[in-house]
Amino acid sequence: MIHPSYTELMDAINEEGNIEDEPLVTSRYSVVLATSKRARQLIAGREAMVHSSGKKPLSTAVEEIYQGKVRIMPEDPEEEEGNEEN
Numbered sequence: 716m717i718h719p720s721y722t723e724l725m726d727a728i729n730e731e732g733n734i735e736d737e738p739l740v741t742s743r744y745s746v747v748l749a750t751s752k753r754a755r756q757l758i759a760g761r762e763a764m765v766h767s768s769g770k771k772p773l774s775t776a777v778e779e780i781y782q783g784k785v786r787i788m789p790e791d792p793e794e795e796e797g798n799e800e801n
Contacts, residue, residue, distance in 0.1 A: 722780055725746060727783065739787050751773070
């Protein structure tokens with residue numbers, strides 16, 4: 716079994732938002748996208764925010780998100796529209 720589970724990761728991510736707000740992450744797919752994006756950043760040379768001796772980038776990314784060291788920001792629709800025009 717994977718630890719933390721997808722459910723535990725989603726709960727940890729959504730704790731950051733206000734209760735009245737919609738959850739930032741609503742599916743396993745969202746968790747996979749967030750962790751893979753952070754893993755790519757680690758591979759590109761970003762500093763890990765948790766002790767990661769001997770861990771693979773994806774494991775480090777999962778641990779960072781689970782511990783709240785890395786925050787997931789909601790996407791800005793206006794920003795996406797600006798990127799599509801280029």
